[in-house]
Amino acid sequence: MSNAAARVPVEKTYKIYIGGKFPRTESGRFFALQDHKGAVIANICRGSRKDFRNAVVAARGAVSGWSGATAYLRGQILYRIAELLEGRHDQFVTELVLQGVSKRKAKNEVNATVDRLIYYAGWADKYQQVFSSVNPVASSHFNFSVLEPTGVVSMLAPEESGLLGLVSNIAPAIVGGNTCVVLASESMPLCAISFAEVLHASDVPGGVVNILTGFREELTTHFASHMDVNAIVYCDGDVDVATSVQIEAAENMKRVISRVDAEWVGDNGQSPYFIRDTQETKTTWHPIGG
Amino acid sequence: MDSQSNKLAFNDGWQYAPAPESTDHIQIDDKYDLFIGGEFVAPEEGRYFETINPATEATLSSVAMAGDADIDRAVKAARKAYNGPWSKMKASERGKYIFRIARMLQERAREFATIESLDGGKPIRESRDIDIPLAAAHFFYYAGWADKLAYAFPGRNTRSLGVAAQIIPWNFPLLMAAWKIAPALACGNTVVLKPAETTPLTAMKLAELIQDVGLPPGVVNIVTGAGETGATMVNHLDVDKIAFTGSTSVGRIIQKSLAGTKKKYTLELGGKAANIIFEDAAIDQAVEGIVNGIFFNQGHVCCAGSRLLVQESVADEVIQKLRDRMETLIVGDPLDKNTDIGAINSAEQLDTIHSYLKIGQDEGAEMYQSSCEIPASGYWCRPTIFTGVSQSNRIVQEEIFGPVLAIQTFRTLEEGLTKANNTPYGLSGGVWTDKGAKIFKVTQAIRAGVIWANTFNKFDPTSPFGGYKESGVGREGGLHGLDAYVRVEA
């Protein structure tokens, strides 16, 4: 039943996010995201291994600038992301509801995601103090150990948690100075792309976070095997999936981080140890003398 | 080498025109009341006192003189807020209020910086580039700790203390307020804070900001007053914690009056830091370090590098370069963006400095001052150095708190260290050498709470600050700064 004065809404195109830009997948492929009634919500980019390759190049290029930024600046930027996400609260609730989450849970999820970003913003200039040490070696040397970001982290975001789970993995990695390439949930990809827009508007330098959508089965092997990725985080999958990821990761000794049983809702979903997961430890010696 | 030949001339030719910061974007009320329980309330005895601009001696505003009844009221408001919303609030939500304070301070930065310079005399460039940004950063840093205290004290639980009475000095008014309020709030305490008598205005603007942020009433109370007001706060029975930054003599009085009570206290007091320059230092940067150490902020810095210990083999060169550098320091209107050294904070402080200049000369030391012009009205002191002094000179032993440097030479590292440590103070120290091993040897040996190697007067919210010996007890800033505001339990 149409009204001659009714306004035709403009449907959003969901692209992927690489190097601070929003290209379509270079493969031109898509998959249709449907709601529970079978209606098409949006056409989602079916990302390819070449998209992943390009994203890793962008992520690697962004490492030196991002890891070289002061902890204070990274904290400020994470806080800014929270501000902008808060401002877009309703948009994200709508997207979660479209993807099958109840309205009440969706509101709680968006609030929890904002608060989680604030939580990690607050860790930016503190985790170093908690995890570093001055070591009392038995010789006349000043000896200290500090954490340094591992570099480029590939991530397979949680399938069941389209926003909170996604951000709960991105935030601790980037607050620690890493850059990342993230594969969004296959069944709930919308918030990931909208979150990319929030990142883009928050002074996050291009390449620090890269977000792809696509089929898990097709892309996991690339996330696990790329020789220029320093660590991989995965949140789902059975023993077989985990084993094959670990085997492929071993080629360049990626740090393998399983978050398969993590509970993203509630305080167990956040911790400075999630930051430490993607950090290396560097120890330096210097003589004390004349 | 003849230090007089081949001289450089700095004061003719191209000059900098006045570049005043505008004041038409700021708001200073004629009168400020006490900020208690989230409201501005008149002092019970109805007394007010004036605050002036030390550069012009013009009155800026009047602020309330808090009496005993007002302090009692403030502590009650703080206690009520502590027992009420503040201690019951989820820690992460508490943190978000503190983040709001930080954010709004960033938004209002220019106004705060301008008022800070008007009220206290420090150059606008310092307020704008250092004081205000650092104050906001302190709020940001501690906001993040609110819900993370479990990680700061391994194997222990922590509880907040209750009501903290905080007394701050006039040399970094807003920054000192941030250093006190931020960690106290982050750890779940409530606060009664008294700014210094000569610099109350940015604290009152902070009170307005705190009101605008929506912080629950009574969590922060700001009371203006003088020495007696501070004493009343310290002695109030319902205060759990005292934090004081100021002179060692007042700190001693406070420590005595707290004896026999259960109140926790931290004291950040005076200093007479040694800045040690070795012959293998990056000399030009070391000279700049001297200037940063004693001349910026008019030398009104507790951790000022007020004693120069320079290795004899490079002493002439260092002193010559220092004199040249002093000639390029501009003393003048704090609101001029090119001013390096602003007004001395008060007539009283200027008198103190002048008396030390006289003492120094009477003691037989040689005094040198730069040749810059100074304005006719207001309180000013040119950058000054004394040579021909030794450890037994009063101007080498006592804190002057002005742009006055005492210079001694040393020959060996051991001698330098002995002289550096030969003082009842122990707040800070500086060491300049290109040799890494020597840096660590010296930093190990100097008995002071903050050592700057190849730099000076650097501050950061993540970096703990505080003294050894008579420079005080306790640390502010960093993870260690949380100690002051929690009770640690098994």
Place this chain on the structure above:
Amino acid sequence: MSVSVLPTTTRLLDLSGVVPVDEVGVNERVARFQSRSIKKESKIEALKLVLSMIDLTTLEGQDTPGKVRQLCQKAIHLHDSMPDLPHVAAVCVYPTMVGIARKALGDRDINVASVATAFPSGMSSREVKLQETHTAVAEGANEIDMVISRGAFLQGDYSFVFDEIAAVKEACGDAHLKVILETGELGTLDRVRRASVLAMHAGADFIKTSTGKIQPAATMPVTFVMLKAIRDFYRETGRMIGMKPAGGISGAKLAIHYLVMLRETLGNAWMTPEWFRFGASSLANDVLMQLQKQATGVYQSPDYFSKD
């Protein structure tokens, strides 16, 4: 044009004793210079001083006599609609263009500076470098901008670098010699200091940061280190040496920061084109735009200023 007297003894001194330089400290001092606020009459005075210190430069493989003549035209007529403008200090060209430039400038009081010694790389024989210098001077250059042999310097062969500068100085005759350190290739501020000390002792009249052909070209930290070296050399020997930052100074605001730095490091005696130059091409128009803005109160457009 200044003629400086060659010191009676030039000898390579012990460069290991050169004072260390702390980079973080240098950057902090530079940041202070950049926080100076130069307004009103002091800004106008500074802008005019900047103009008078510019070496208007064209050093391209595609330079032709026509290009050089246009550059000289600009040097003579910076912006005729503005009265009381000083003229630039020099034009700077390749040796083969020196004659063109000198002819185009006539007997006006604008110097002709020539690069020489296999600019910009310096990768050629001593003989060729000296020949080039002689030719440029003979054609009418009264200033020579030479490059040091960076390879030899980085290898630690200081004697080689020293002798080369001394030889080129001799070949200059009455022309003044600027020695380009190519600081972007030296890597550390310690090396910049060492190269400055070496060049001054070897006979440089000016020390210059860069060829402008690589990045980074002139920066304030590098220039600051060189100014400090000049100042110490002056105190030791009584000889004034000039300074020329080149490349990367495209805006008036930055140029004024350099003048602040110059004033507070060396003082008034150096604040003239005799002792300080900017090696730049597009700087002049930005300065003119700022001068016009000061005069009219209105922000300007590049369309109104000739690009030669």
